[in-house]
Amino acid sequence: MKSWMLNEADIDRIGLGVGVLGTGGGGNPYLGILMAKAQLRQGRMIRVILPADLDPDAQVLALGGIGAPTVGIEKMEEGNEGERLLRAMEAYTRRRVDAVIADEIGGGNGLAPMTTAASLGIPLIDGDGMGRAFPEVQMTTFFIHGQASQPAALTDADGNVLIVTQAKNPEMLEKLMRAGTVAMGCSAFMATAPMTGDFIRRYAVPHTVSQAWTLGDTVIRARADKSDPVEAIVRNTNGKLLMRGKVSDIDRRTVGGFARGGLTITGLDRFAGRSMRVDIQNEYLVAWEDGRALAMVPDLISIVDSDTGRPIGTEEQRYGLRVSVVAIPAPALLRSELALCSVGPRAFGYDFVFSPLGQSAEIQPVAAFRNDPADDVPFHARAQLGEA
Amino acid sequence: MRDLLRIGVDVGGTNTDAALLRNVDVLATIKTATTKDVIRGVSAAIRSVLTAAETSADEIGSVMIGTTHFLNAVVEGKHLERTGVLRLCGAATRAVPPMIDWPQDLRDLVDGGAHLVGGGVNYDGSPIAPLDGRAIRDACRQWRADGISAVAICSVFALVDARMEIEAAAIVAEELPGASISMSHRIGRTGLLQRESATILNASLHRLGQETIAAFRTAFAEIGLSCPLYLTQNDGTLMTAEFAERFPVFTIASGPTNSMRGAAFLTGLSDAAVIDVGGTTTDIGMLVGGFPRGRSEGAAIAGIPTNFRVPDVFSFGLGGGSLVRSEGGLRIGPDSVGFRLSEKALCFGGDSLTSTDIAVAAGLIALGDPDRVKHLDKALIRDALGQMRLRVETVLDQMKPGPEPIPAVLVGGGSMLIEGPLEGVSQLLRPEHFGSANAIGAAIAQVSGEVDNIVSLEGMTREAAVEEIVKEAIKRAVEAGAAEATIIVAEIEETSLSYLPGNAIRIAAKVVGDLAL
Numbered sequence: 073m074k075s076w077m078l079n080e081a082d083i084d085r086i087g088l089g090v091g092v093l094g095t096g097g098g099g100n101p102y103l104g105i106l107m108a109k110a111q112l113r114q115g116r117m118i119r120v121i122l123p124a125d126l127d128p129d130a131q132v133l134a135l136g137g138i139g140a141p142t143v144g145i146e147k148m149e150e151g152n153e154g155e156r157l158l159r160a161m162e163a164y165t166r167r168r169v170d171a172v173i174a175d176e177i178g179g180g181n182g183l184a185p186m187t188t189a190a191s192l193g194i195p196l197i198d199g200d201g202m203g204r205a206f207p208e209v210q211m212t213t214f215f216i217h218g219q220a221s222q223p224a225a226l227t228d229a230d231g232n233v234l235i236v237t238q239a240k241n242p243e244m245l246e247k248l249m250r251a252g253t254v255a256m257g258c259s260a261f262m263a264t265a266p267m268t269g270d271f272i273r274r275y276a277v278p279h280t281v282s283q284a285w286t287l288g289d290t291v292i293r294a295r296a297d298k299s300d301p302v303e304a305i306v307r308n309t310n311g312k313l314l315m316r317g318k319v320s321d322i323d324r325r326t327v328g329g330f331a332r333g334g335l336t337i338t339g340l341d342r343f344a345g346r347s348m349r350v351d352i353q354n355e356y357l358v359a360w361e362d363g364r365a366l367a368m369v370p371d372l373i374s375i376v377d378s379d380t381g382r383p384i385g386t387e388e389q390r391y392g393l394r395v396s397v398v399a400i401p402a403p404a405l406l407r408s409e410l411a412l413c414s415v416g417p418r419a420f421g422y423d424f425v426f427s428p429l430g431q432s433a434e435i436q437p438v439a440a441f442r443n444d445p446a447d448d449v450p451f452h453a454r455a456q457l458g459e460a
Numbered sequence: 461m462r463d464l465l466r467i468g469v470d471v472g473g474t475n476t477d478a479a480l481l482r483n484v485d486v487l488a489t490i491k492t493a494t495t496k497d498v499i500r501g502v503s504a505a506i507r508s509v510l511t512a513a514e515t516s517a518d519e520i521g522s523v524m525i526g527t528t529h530f531l532n533a534v535v536e537g538k539h540l541e542r543t544g545v546l547r548l549c550g551a552a553t554r555a556v557p558p559m560i561d562w563p564q565d566l567r568d569l570v571d572g573g574a575h576l577v578g579g580g581v582n583y584d585g586s587p588i589a590p591l592d593g594r595a596i597r598d599a600c601r602q603w604r605a606d607g608i609s610a611v612a613i614c615s616v617f618a619l620v621d622a623r624m625e626i627e628a629a630a631i632v633a634e635e636l637p638g639a640s641i642s643m644s645h646r647i648g649r650t651g652l653l654q655r656e657s658a659t660i661l662n663a664s665l666h667r668l669g670q671e672t673i674a675a676f677r678t679a680f681a682e683i684g685l686s687c688p689l690y691l692t693q694n695d696g697t698l699m700t701a702e703f704a705e706r707f708p709v710f711t712i713a714s715g716p717t718n719s720m721r722g723a724a725f726l727t728g729l730s731d732a733a734v735i736d737v738g739g740t741t742t743d744i745g746m747l748v749g750g751f752p753r754g755r756s757e758g759a760a761i762a763g764i765p766t767n768f769r770v771p772d773v774f775s776f777g778l779g780g781g782s783l784v785r786s787e788g789g790l791r792i793g794p795d796s797v798g799f800r801l802s803e804k805a806l807c808f809g810g811d812s813l814t815s816t817d818i819a820v821a822a823g824l825i826a827l828g829d830p831d832r833v834k835h836l837d838k839a840l841i842r843d844a845l846g847q848m849r850l851r852v853e854t855v856l857d858q859m860k861p862g863p864e865p866i867p868a869v870l871v872g873g874g875s876m877l878i879e880g881p882l883e884g885v886s887q888l889l890r891p892e893h894f895g896s897a898n899a900i901g902a903a904i905a906q907v908s909g910e911v912d913n914i915v916s917l918e919g920m921t922r923e924a925a926v927e928e929i930v931k932e933a934i935k936r937a938v939e940a941g942a943a944e945a946t947i948i949v950a951e952i953e954e955t956s957l958s959y960l961p962g963n964a965i966r967i968a969a970k971v972v973g974d975l976a977l
Contacts, residue, residue: 103653147549147552147580150553151555229550230589257583318858392857393858
């Protein structure tokens with residue numbers, strides 16, 4: 073089994089990459105980067121393994137933060153939230169959890185399971201349930217492919233734990249989780265029903281931690297050798313540069329807790345004379361030019377600083393920013409008929425069918441070429457311990 | 461009413477400017493090279509401007525100083541005091557310990573030991589944990605043993621309820637008599653880690669603040685000045701010397717504000733772009749309602765992320781001393797001969813082609829010996845002027861609030877480099893005294909008070925909540941030296957917090973008034 077032991081430089085690269093994959097949403101990864109580094113500085117390790125190396129019977133727990141960003145930056149995490157959820161889940165299911173995975177790679181949640189992986193010494197799976205960011209809990213490839221709505225658990229920094237033992241459907245689970253989050257002071261940590269290794273191998277979007285790392289690495293290298301970081305992102309993702317220009321108009325409003333609106337980008341340089349409109353619903357959803365949708369959800373639309381390649385979130389946009397709009401083909405798991413019902417244009421209220429950009433780029437998992445020695449107990453041996 | 465004479469001084473990286481004003485009339489301005497010993501340099505500048513205006517020191521009613529002194533202390537890691545950190549948080553926040561994102565060298569200098577203890581509140585004001593007085597006393601004993609006498613206190617959601625910080629400060633004052641204590645609710649905004657870092661910086665600068673103010677007082681006594689002393693702070697307003705001793709960190713990002721305020725004063729414009737061209741860099745910012753527009757994200761001070769509201773200024777390497785190279789494509793800056801312009805530039809007999817030489821050759825400015833730049837290629841001059849103008853236009857366009865043309869003000873010693881008209885500018889002004897707009901901005905500065913709190917509207921109307929916040933802001937302005945009768949509300953910003961129930965809103969208020977004299 074190949075392993076990838078994260079170091080601080082890796083965390084910086086992943087932190088940058090999850091911003092690109094966040095497609096304008098997903099929350100700021102800054103505190104997640106600090107927390108992961110704090111673990112490494114305490115001598116702990118974050119070991120990333122490939123989904124394909126999971127024992128089919130292994131138990132995998134998906135973790136992520138939920139709540140109001142304003143609260144999250146003030147009442148920050150205590151650090152044992154993930155461990156508490158994992159123990160509660162083990163106690164309830166009477167099964168040991170063998171590995172953790174992110175629900176959502178895009179934005180801050182892409183780093184959320186790292187603290188737990190480090191403090192418990194269990195592997196982090198190189199993959200996630202979205203391959204990007206989406207606004208709602210149930211929009212994961214896990215739920216799309218039949219992950220159970222229960223049990224699910226919620227905890228806060230104060231040590232409270234809530235277990236949902238029954239939820240009629242993922243939408244109801246989302247409602248219950250939101251209510252619990254409010255009771256916990258509007259910032260909480262969440263785990264959904266444990267999944268088997270076999271399920272993760274089939275339905276997790278594979279190698280997205282590696283994808284985030286590669287994106288970050290590409291941008292950092294381009295900056296260092298003074299080449300174009302935007303071109304580097306495009307090349308790396310089999311993506312398309314839709315527009316390079318400046319933000320010339322923004323309209324933004326909050327509807328039912330979600331940011332909605334759009335922005336207009338006026339072309340510069342070789343895009344001079346053209347203009348593009350990008351719709352926002354927490355994330356960048358559809359990119360329009362001359363009334364034609366050039367890219368649409370679930371394909372990824374990322375807007376980055378034209379000079380530095382730094383991803384720019386929807387709330388950061390303002391008139392005059394020099395930006396590039398990059399469209400990245402969504403992973404295959406999001407492009408199936410089944411997935412499009414949950415995450416295609418119609419799921420976001422558009423009256424048209426998904427027209428894909430093309431094939432997503434093959435991601436080279438970092439573990440495959442790094443192949444760091446892992447000195448702890450081999451994972452498959454632990455997984456076989458199976459039931460607790 | 462007696463005439464009001466005041467002196468404004470702006471200490472920049474290259475030059476120290478001073479201006480002497482009678483009411484709103486500029487009597488004299490002078491420019492001197494910034495000295496290593498800032499206090500001595502300020503004294504010298506004040507002496508020269510007094511001489512230039514033929515005024516004696518005892519006629520001066522007040523002196524306002526904008527200085528990078530405290531910023532330099534942090535950047536150079538000098539004169540910083542080791543600081544103990546008290547975080548009131550209960551179990552929460554422990555995954556992100558204090559100073560985790562500081563550069564290691566600064567952390568080594570300042571970190572006097574952090575204690576995370578019971579306390580803090582939730583967004584709705586309910587306690588996370590009761591304040592743990594015993595843990596605070598234990599922390600103080602530890603600090604006492606380590607010789608720590610500066611303490612920063614930061615509570616979770618201190619901006620919702622500051623009482624635990626105040627209570628903790630009282631305990632620390634009891635255990636560590638004479639310690640300088642900084643509380644986060646007086647320093648920063650929402651965002652625990654950044655507010656905490658700003659509070660730690662303030663505590664660690666406290667002693668330098670006292671020493672600096674004392675040194676200024678001694679130096680002023682030598683000149684014969686007996687008037688009050690004020691320092692300009694990050695938003696371009698003033699604070700009394702006494703206030704600056706307690707909150708030195710508020711001066712730390714005050715650099716670009718003074719010229720912007722000066723530009724507003726000199727042109728009478730309250731909404732305009734300000735283009736400040738210095739010796740090495742150009743700063744472009746926006747005046748909104750007479751004050752610099754703030755940046756939405758916080759400022760990093762010497763690599764330390766904080767959440768100070770600082771002017772939204774775009775700085776780039778173009779100034780009067782910028783080197784001009786024509787081999788392999790025309791390049792101007794970002795390197796500059798800086799304060800050595802008068803020995804390095806061609807027009808002064810030097811050997812470096814600078815942007816000033818281009819301006820002299822183009823006849824935009826009479827400086828040095830024009831014959832020495834006569835040989836310069838006409839196309840080069842045209843291209844260089846075009847490139848400088850284009851760079852200003854591009855940045856200006858990024859800073860503007862929208863596509864409509866707006867007025868712009870050119871200030872700073874290097875502003876002769878820019879030849880109008882500029883794209884996107886409705887009216888381009890270069891006022892009299894443009895070279896000393898920064899010192900004039902310091903001299904005419906007002907006093908402000910600012911509060912940025914999260915309040916729950918349960919059991920309270922929105923109006924009552926705003927009124928309470930404004931009242932607190934006025935209290936702070938008076939404390940900083942404002943005459944209460946002159947105070948007006950400059951800014952009220954309400955933000956509803958997404959995903960939060962209970963009608964929690966964030967209210968930020970800023971009031972400004974004239975100096976109480």
